[in-house]
Amino acid sequence: MKNHVGLGNGVNESGLFAWLATAATTSPTREVLIEHVESKRLVLTIGELYARSLSFAAGLSSLGIDEGDLIAIWLPNQIEWIVSEFACTALGVAVLGLNTRFRSHEVSHLLNTVSVSAIILPGEFLGIDFIGTLREAITSNLDINVDFIVPQLIFVGDVPAGAYDITPNVARYADVAASAASNQWHDKPHAVSNLFATSGSTSAPKVASHDQSSIVRHSRSGAHALGVRDGDRILAALPLCGVFGFNSVLAVLLGGAGAVLMRTFDAVAAGQLLQSESVTHVVGGDDMLSATFNSIPANVELPAFRRGGIANFVGRAKDVVECADERWNAKIAGVYGSSELFALSAIWPEDADVSVRILGGGVPVDPEIQVRVVDIDTGQAVEDGASGELQFRGYNAISGYVNNQSATAAAITADGWFRTGDLGYVHSGGFVYQCRAREVLRLHGFLVQPGEIEDYFLTNPAVEEVHVVGIETNARTQAIAFVKTRDGTTFDEEDFLDDAKRHLANYKVPSRIIAISEFPTTTGTNGTKVRFEVLRDTGREILLS
Numbered sequence: 001m002k003n004h005v006g007l008g009n010g011v012n013e014s015g016l017f018a019w020l021a022t023a024a025t026t027s028p029t030r031e032v033l034i035e036h037v038e039s040k041r042l043v044l045t046i047g048e049l050y051a052r053s054l055s056f057a058a059g060l061s062s063l064g065i066d067e068g069d070l071i072a073i074w075l076p077n078q079i080e081w082i083v084s085e086f087a088c089t090a091l092g093v094a095v096l097g098l099n100t101r102f103r104s105h106e107v108s109h110l111l112n113t114v115s116v117s118a119i120i121l122p123g124e125f126l127g128i129d130f131i132g133t134l135r136e137a138i139t140s141n142l143d144i145n146v147d148f149i150v151p152q153l154i155f156v157g158d159v160p161a162g163a164y165d166i167t168p169n170v171a172r173y174a175d176v177a178a179s180a181a182s183n184q185w186h187d188k189p190h191a192v193s194n195l196f197a198t199s200g201s202t203s204a205p206k207v208a209s210h211d212q213s214s215i216v217r218h219s220r221s222g223a224h225a226l227g228v229r230d231g232d233r234i235l236a237a238l239p240l241c242g243v244f245g246f247n248s249v250l251a252v253l254l255g256g257a258g259a260v261l262m263r264t265f266d267a268v269a270a271g272q273l274l275q276s277e278s279v280t281h282v283v284g285g286d287d288m289l290s291a292t293f294n295s296i297p298a299n300v301e302l303p304a305f306r307r308g309g310i311a312n313f314v315g316r317a318k319d320v321v322e323c324a325d326e327r328w329n330a331k332i333a334g335v336y337g338s339s340e341l342f343a344l345s346a347i348w349p350e351d352a353d354v355s356v357r358i359l360g361g362g363v364p365v366d367p368e369i370q371v372r373v374v375d376i377d378t379g380q381a382v383e384d385g386a387s388g389e390l391q392f393r394g395y396n397a398i399s400g401y402v403n404n405q406s407a408t409a410a411a412i413t414a415d416g417w418f419r420t421g422d423l424g425y426v427h428s429g430g431f432v433y434q435c436r437a438r439e440v441l442r443l444h445g446f447l448v449q450p451g452e453i454e455d456y457f458l459t460n461p462a463v464e465e466v467h468v469v470g471i472e473t474n475a476r477t478q479a480i481a482f483v484k485t486r487d488g489t490t491f492d493e494e495d496f497l498d499d500a501k502r503h504l505a506n507y508k509v510p511s512r513i514i515a516i517s518e519f520p521t522t523t524g525t526n527g528t529k530v531r532f533e534v535l536r537d538t539g540r541e542i543l544l545s
Contacts, residue, residue, distance in 0.1 A: 015189040015212040016089040017053070019254060024050035032258045033079050034233070034277060036269075044079055051181060053086035059176035060087060063152055063169075065117050067092035067188070070195070072110075072151070073241065074098040074121040074130065076263040080156050080173060081240050082249075084120055089193055089212055090185040093117075096195040096207070097241025100125060101523065104136035106205065110197055111141050113207050113403055116151045120173065123157025126264065131162040138166060189213035195402060196243050196339040207402040208339040214395045215250060221366035222247060222344045223255025227307055232257035232280040235273055237265045237288060243343040244311070248283040251344060257281075267291035271300075278304035282332070283344070286316040287521075287528045289332070293323050301328070308332040309347050311360070313529045314519065315454065315465050318358045325354055333357040336433050340411070340418060342396045345369055346430055356428055363430035369394040372417065373426055376437050379413070382425075387449070389437055390424040391417040423449065439532065441470040442477055444507040450479075453508050456500065457481060462489035465519065468510065469532055471539045478511040480539035484519065491515045512542060 023030075028047030035042040044052075065071065071088055073095055075081045088095050096114060098107065100122075121130050134153075141148045153163055156173040163170050193212040197205040234252040236259040238245030249259045260277045262270065270292040273279060282289060282305075289310055296302075305328050310317050317334060324330040331350035334357060337343035346362035346369070364371060373388040374381055382388040397418040400408035411419050423434045434440075434449045441448045450468040457466040465484040470477045485491050496513045520534040 014216050015187045015191070016193060016216055017086060017185055017212075018187040018189070019216055020046070020050050020053065020086050020089075021185075027256075030230075030256075030258070032253055033082055034258060034260045035079055035263075036260075036273070037078075037263075042079060049083065049086065052083045052177065053090060054181035054183065054185070055179055056083055056087035056177045057090040057185065058182045059179035060091060060093065060118070061182075062179055063118070063171065063176065065091070065093060065152070067191070069117040070094045070096055070114055072096045072098050072116045072119045074100065074102075074119055075156060076100050076122070076125060077236055077240050077245070077261040078156070078263055079261065080120070081261075083177070085194075085240075089188070089191075092186070092188040092191040094192045094195060094209070096197075097239070097246070098197075099239055099241050100128060102133075104133050104140065106197075107133060107137035108140040109205060110207065111137060111148070111151075112145055114195065115149070118152035118154055120154045120156065123155045123160055131160050131166065135162070135166055189216070194246065196241075196246075198339045206404055206407050208398045209402050210342065210396075210398070214342075216254065217366065218247065218342050218344075218396055219250040219254035222251030223257075225344070225347050225363075225365040226251060226255070226281060226309070227350060228252055228255030228257050228281070230256040233277055233304075234259050234281040234283065235262070235270060235277075235279045236260060237262040237270055238284055243337060243339050244283065244285075245343075247337070247343040248281075248309070252281065267295040271295040274302055274305060275300060280304050280306055282308040283310075283335070284308075285311050285313040285528055286320050287314045289320045290316045290323075293320065293327070302330070303328075305330045307350055309335040309344060311335060312358075314521070315458075315467065315530075317360075318458075321354060321358045331357065334360045334362055334433075336361050336431075338420065340398045341392055341420070345392070345396055346371075348428075348430065352428065359427075360433035361424060361427070361431045363428075366394070366396070369396055371431055373424060373431070376423070376440075384426045387423055387425045387434060390420045390422045390431060390433065392420065393417045439470075441468075441479055443470075443479060444476075446505075446507050448479075448508055453479060453481060453504070453510065456504055456508075457483060457496075460496075460499075462486055462491070467519065467530055467532070467535060469535045469539055471511075471536060471543055473540075473543055478543060479508070480535075480542070481510040481513045482516045482519070482535055482539075483513055484516050512539070514539070514542065 024047045030046045032046045033044040150167040152169040154171050189212050192209050195207050195209045236249045240246050310332050321332045324332045333348035336346040346364045348357045348362045370393045372391050376389045421437050423437045424431050453468045454466045457463050462485050464486045468481045493513050500509045520531040521528050522531050
């Protein structure tokens with residue numbers, strides 16, 4: 001079929017806990033989880049992970065939590081997160097990851113979308129008022145859902161004041177995990193394993209679910225694509241509640257390696273861990289990796305560091321990829337994924353030219369992942385190299401959103417493909433992600449990707465970051481460029497416009513070029529992203545003033 005990337009079939013019949021049980025038998029002393037908490041270095045072997053998971057699973061069972069239930073994990077990246085994940089897989093219990101940054105509105109929406117039997121959360125973390133947030137979320141839920149049942153609360157650490165005001169069903173994680181382990185578990189490859197909240201950038205967050213066999217298969221395929229070897233380590237700074245963090249860590253674990261967990265991201269600390277823990281892999285947004293690399297002194301060598309994946313959230317991917325190449329010969333490459341498709345669904349090969357590795361997209365990591373490109377208006381296949389909507393089919397794609405029939409109907413085509421709403425094209429044995437389809441601009445009758453204009457401005461050494469948005473005025477779209485210049489440089493809009501008119505097609509020249517000191521951003525489950533709706537509002541005000 002035209003414009004398919006990756007063909008094939010096959011179903012992995014292994015569940016997550018079955019993998020853990022086998023791995024714990026064959027290499028029980030392999031270090032899989034490392035944490036630095038205050039002055040302590042905590043290490044967990046795979047044998048210990050297996051034992052702790054069984055004990056916690058027994059404790060959950062004693063609380064009445066069983067197959068088919070759903071537990072929310074509202075923790076930062078810490079050992080207890082991974083232990084809880086595998087304990088749930090042993091029981092056939094599904095996991096919903098909650099970002100520690102979520103507040104009552106997000107939590108209430110998710111609790112009203114799915115039925116949660118328990119929530120695992122910190123006794124204390126960064127001074128966040130989890131109890132207050134949860135109380136507001138539950139109160140809101142009780143107002144709109146008379147069948148809502150307040151979930152069991154399990155606290156990692158001390159039980160905070162006010163917990164019993166929410167529910168009498170309160171327990172300490174340590175007490176639940178102290179239960180006598182049972183070796184009674186069953187492989188459940190087709191049980192729903194993990195639910196992920198979408199970003200909700202265009203509407204309220206939706207919930208995507210994946211089963212154990214899909215996660216196992218994708219983890220092994222991701223490990224192969226990342227070139228994971230025994231003894232490797234990934235820096236796990238992205239939240240495990242999102243697919244970007246979750247899939248990268250599971251890929252490394254199932255690939256025979258380990259993860260260095262960071263509860264909170266700090267660029268300097270991340271740079272130090274790359275060196276002290278001999279980290280081989282990093283996966284993250286360009287903002288995170290840029291800050292990390294810039295924190296590392298010029299004379300510091302990272303002999304172990306060799307591979308990574310990057311998402312171009314704020315426009316710095318090119319600088320990050322080139323920096324890693326030049327300083328440490330580490331091959332970082334653009335990736336593609338989503339809550340609905342898994343992160344690391346595609347990545348460019350490490351031997352691809354740097355001009356390719358700076359692009360979003362990549363080659364699908366598994367032969368069963370199919371990709372096609374269709375016209376955004378007609379839904380018909382486009383010619384190779386032509387832009388259109390990226391659509392996916394395979395083990396990695398959801399069959400629908402949880403408890404949301406209208407969103408499912410809009411997302412799945414009649415012939416079973418998932419509509420991503422992303423614009424891209426086939427390239428170099430894979431595909432290139434360009435932008436969200438809603439962000440493409442129709443300027444004077446021509447379809448233009450914002451990146452086409454942004455790439456031109458980035459050739460100016462004075463420009464540090466640039467983003468282009470479209471503003472609808474008088475039944476036509478005008479492009480507005482927001483530019484952040486480097487320290488020590490000057491900005492003159494007329495000079496920038498004159499230069500653009502000399503080098504760009506006239507329909508691509510922005511109506512205005514606005515200097516901005518910092519871009520509005522939001523930090524979500526998978527990283528920091530620019531808030532384009534804020535830029536559009538600002539641009540609209542400027543055009544109409």
